[in-house]
Every structure is written in structure tokens, then in C-alpha cells.
Amino acid sequence: MRIVMIGSGYVGLVSGACLADFGHQVICVDKSAEKIEALERGEVPIFEPGLDAIIAHNRQAGRLSFSLDLAQPVADADVVFIAVGTPSRRGDGHADLSYVYAAAREIAAAVTGFTVVVTKSTVPVGTGDEIERIFREEFPDKDIKVVSNPEFLREGAAISDFKRPDRIVIGSEDERAIDIMREVYRPLYLNEAPLYFCERRTSELIKYAANAFLAMKITFINEIADLCEQIGADVQKVAKGIGMDKRIGDKFLHAGPGYGGSCFPKDTLALVKTAQDFDSPLRLIETTVAINDNRKRAMGRKVIAACGGSVRGKKIAVLGLTFKPNTDDMRDAPSITIVQALLDGGADVHVFDPEGMEAARSMLGPVVYGKNPYEVAAGAEAIVVVTEWDEFRALDFRRLKTEMKVPVIVDLRNIYKPEEMAKYGFAHFPIGKRKTKA
Structure with a gap:
């Protein structure tokens, strides 16, 4: 499949490289000329064990490339992933979705045929609805379906997590989009990776709920540790x-x-x-x-x-x-x-x-x-x-x-x-x- 990954940060780069390793044709797009030039020189801007080798292999095989230009890759794409940053917004702690919505507008303007747009970025519940509204109101003639596909990558073990996942969560109720997402992850069928389909809002919440639960588990044992120090336990x-x-x-x-x-x-x-x-x-x-x-x-x-x-x-x-x-x-x-x-x-x-x-x-x-x-x-x-x-x-x-x-x-x-x-x-x-x- 022809896949475009918008954003070549941690999630985008790992996901794009692994999808290319599955055999898809992948173009990773980023607005940072410095980052794209470094990647084209074979320099990986983040440290993740095994990532540099996968990128080098798939670039040599012609399945992975990098670009500053979004328009042409998106026009030819079957699937476009949004993997831009969603940092905490200054002042109120909400997720800053400005990069996500900006990417969505650029993607929609470039789309030429039926295209599945996938939010890989971690986004609050309802973000997919807002992206869909943008497409409907600003580009009513475009045939685009919006899917949620959250990432569950652990830094330091991201390659393994992508290729041997506990689950692949896909939020969509559109059959055409679901068929496309099945094809994206079809190479994982030998690993018996479970594809879990649900509503888009449910998918968005699963990501946040999972991280919150794990954070709560860490915090729990840290409080138990403080008690252990006081009572002489281990x-x-x-x-x-x-x-x-x-x-x-x-x-x-x-x-x-x-x-x-x-x-x-x-x-x-x-x-x-x-x-x-x-x-x-x-x-x-x-x-x-x-x-x-x-x-x-x-x-x-x-x-x-x-x-x-x-x-x-x-x-x-x-x-x-x-x-x-x-x-x-x-x-x-x-x-x-x-x-x-x-x-x-x-x-x-x-x-x-x-x-x-x-x-x-x-x-x-x-x-x-x-x-x-x-x-x-x-x-x-x-x-x-x-x-x-x-x-x-x-x-x-x-x-x-x-x-x-x-x-x-x-x-x-x-x-x-x-x-x-x-x-x-x-x-x-x-x-x-x-x-x-x-």
C-alpha cells in the first residue's frame, strides 16, 4: 500500500519505518528541513535500539523515503497517518491539537481520491469528530474517512512493540476504512496480533485510559515504597x-x-x-x-x-x-x-x-x-x-x-x-x- 506518515518524530519515524519493513511504500513527511536532510543522509535524530538499521534497510530497498513536501505524496496515498506532536498546552494542561488540525487541513487539500486519514497521534476524545467536521465543511467534495489508531510504543522497545503488539486498536465504523486498515496490518497475521475494532471515540479513550492506569500503578507502588521505608518492609x-x-x-x-x-x-x-x-x-x-x-x-x-x-x-x-x-x-x-x-x-x-x-x-x-x-x-x-x-x-x-x-x-x-x-x-x-x- 502507499502510505504517508505526517510527522517524523518518535511515533512517526518508528511507525513509518516498521510499515515499510512490512513491505508497504512509505513516505515520511516533516516540516523540519534539518530533520529531513539528516534522515536522507542516514542520520536518525532519535535514539531507539534497532531503528537506524530498519531505516537503512528499507531506504536501500526503495520502500522508505522522506520529504518536506506533503501535497504530492498525499495525492498518491491510500492511507495518511497523522503522527504530529500533541504537547500539553501552556496555561491549562489540555492537549495542544494545533499541529493535528493544521496537518488535517493540508492533507484534505491534497487528497485526490478515496483516502483513509488515520490519527496515530495521541488525541483527546472527539478529535476525530472535529477532523471529520473540518473535512466536511472545508472540503465537502473529498472522499475521506477518519480512523483512530492509537500507538502503544514503549521507548527503548518500540520496534518490538510495533511488530509484536499486544493489540492493534482501530476506531472506525466505516467498512471501506476498516478493510483498508486490515490491509495495512495484514503482514502481522503470522504473529496473531489481535485487531480490535471499536467506535472512534472509544479508540481515542482507550489510549488515554491505558496510560492513566499504568501511571496510577507506578504511583501506587511508589506510595507503598514510602510506607515500606517507615515500617521496615521491602x-x-x-x-x-x-x-x-x-x-x-x-x-x-x-x-x-x-x-x-x-x-x-x-x-x-x-x-x-x-x-x-x-x-x-x-x-x-x-x-x-x-x-x-x-x-x-x-x-x-x-x-x-x-x-x-x-x-x-x-x-x-x-x-x-x-x-x-x-x-x-x-x-x-x-x-x-x-x-x-x-x-x-x-x-x-x-x-x-x-x-x-x-x-x-x-x-x-x-x-x-x-x-x-x-x-x-x-x-x-x-x-x-x-x-x-x-x-x-x-x-x-x-x-x-x-x-x-x-x-x-x-x-x-x-x-x-x-x-x-x-x-x-x-x-x-x-x-x-x-x-x-x-
Whole structure:
């Protein structure tokens, strides 16, 4: 099929590359000349394991190309995906749909025959209706059907998620559009990926409800972790114990410094605002948002407490800046709030992240960027593990203790065993467990 992907950001680029890998002819369109030129040179602007290889393979095969021009690709397309950003709108927290509606108008103006326009961007309930209204009122003679097809991609595992999905949600009640969407995803039939068809509004809500539930699950275990610290329980064992219940499951029960990233913060807030607009407030999600915001600030206080109640004039090493490993995404990362708290406390903050430091430069204050964990730890009075990159799991602790001024590790991801930290002579401050004295 001839597919156009409007937007070559994270969702658009991953989706476009994978659809090309299925055998479709895909053109990814973006307004950023810098981004398109980089992609044409073979440079991938985001870090996602395996994405560069898929893009290179399908460009060489002639199935994937990039363009600044929307009109001609859309005129020839069977399906056009809208995968532009929907950030939180400044001032009120609603999803900013200006990019979506602008793309819809440009698409409709370029369409020549029957075309299915698919919202892949995360959009509030009713967005598809509004796009359809725009088409009907501004381009009444065009034969266009609007479908909702939300993405469920985890950064760091997006290729696998796209090719081996738990489900593919398609919101449409138009038989022609449904047949087209079946053809788009037909290559997945060998994987038995379930196609779930529903109304468009239902599809739009499924995406928000899924993210809100997962965010709530993370927030729940983080609150349990705080209780564990007070009563002397172990949150990892609690999580395992409750996760063995199939009704609960063990996913998203890893206590940490709070959720961040491109989805959970903005999607939970947008869902809260949508519910308020319809006079059906979601109190659980409102509380989840508030708790998560407060938790990030609390993590800064936790580090300061581990350093004896003050970090003024002390060198603090921060390992991990991105909101999760295997991505360079810094959006709403807990590290931003934690680092700022340390800077406000007068600390000399040195940081290292395998992939996120370039993106972090525009988000963090006056910190020193190191080349590796040992460089930032040299002379430090505490190491703070904020992101659980694999390379942090097997550090040389004997070397670290020799390099550091004071052997303190604040383990905000629980990647180290307390007994091992005690063996190496570190004061260890985990999440949801008793601290270990040096």
C-alpha cells in the first residue's frame, strides 16, 4: 500500500519505518528541513535500539523515503497517518491539537481520491469528530474517512512493540476504512496480533485510559515504597508478592523517583482536563498527577538527607538523566527536578548519561557533564542513580569507593543489593527499603 506518515518524530519515524519493513511504500513527511536532510543522509535524530538499521534497510530497498513536501505524496496515498506532536498546552494542561488540525487541513487539500486519514497521534476524545467536521465543511467534495489508531510504543522497545503488539486498536465504523486498515496490518497475521475494532471515540479513550492506569500503578507502588521505608518492609518483595496475583500482574510495579517521558505526564493531565470538561472528574487520576509531581521534588530532599541534611559545597554525581533507559528522551524526566533541587541546595552537580546528555543541556542548569561514571564520581560525596541503564549495574565499586570522597549511593531505582553495598563499604539509600550504613 502507499502510505504517508505526517510527522517524523518518535511515533512517526518508528511507525513509518516498521510499515515499510512490512513491505508497504512509505513516505515520511516533516516540516523540519534539518530533520529531513539528516534522515536522507542516514542520520536518525532519535535514539531507539534497532531503528537506524530498519531505516537503512528499507531506504536501500526503495520502500522508505522522506520529504518536506506533503501535497504530492498525499495525492498518491491510500492511507495518511497523522503522527504530529500533541504537547500539553501552556496555561491549562489540555492537549495542544494545533499541529493535528493544521496537518488535517493540508492533507484534505491534497487528497485526490478515496483516502483513509488515520490519527496515530495521541488525541483527546472527539478529535476525530472535529477532523471529520473540518473535512466536511472545508472540503465537502473529498472522499475521506477518519480512523483512530492509537500507538502503544514503549521507548527503548518500540520496534518490538510495533511488530509484536499486544493489540492493534482501530476506531472506525466505516467498512471501506476498516478493510483498508486490515490491509495495512495484514503482514502481522503470522504473529496473531489481535485487531480490535471499536467506535472512534472509544479508540481515542482507550489510549488515554491505558496510560492513566499504568501511571496510577507506578504511583501506587511508589506510595507503598514510602510506607515500606517507615515500617521496615521491602518494596521489591511486596511488589513481587502482589504481582504474582494474575489480576494485578508484575508490570509497572517497580518503585522509583516518579514517572516521566513523552506520554504519561501529558496524557494523564489531558485526560483529567477532558473529564473536567465533560463534568465527569477522574479523582484517582487527578491524585496520581499530584502525587507524581510531589514525588520528584521529594527525591531531591531524599538525596539531601542522605548527605547529612546539606549538599552546599558538596560534589554530587548523578548517573542517568533520561526518564528511562534505552532512550535519549528527557521530557519530564525526574532527573530535571532532582538536579534542580541539588543546585538550589548549593551542590556542585556532575552528571553522566549514555544517550541523554545532549538533550539535557537545554533543560538542566549549571552542571558538569562527564565522560563516564567514574569521572563524575571522582571526589563526590554521593552518587545518585536516577536512570537504570545496564552499564550502571556492574560498576567497579572498589574503584568507585577509592575515587569518591564519601561512599554514599542513593539508589533511586533499586539496582543494587543492600548486602553488596555493605560489603564494599557504601552507605546505601534505596527506595522502599531500609538504608544500609557504611
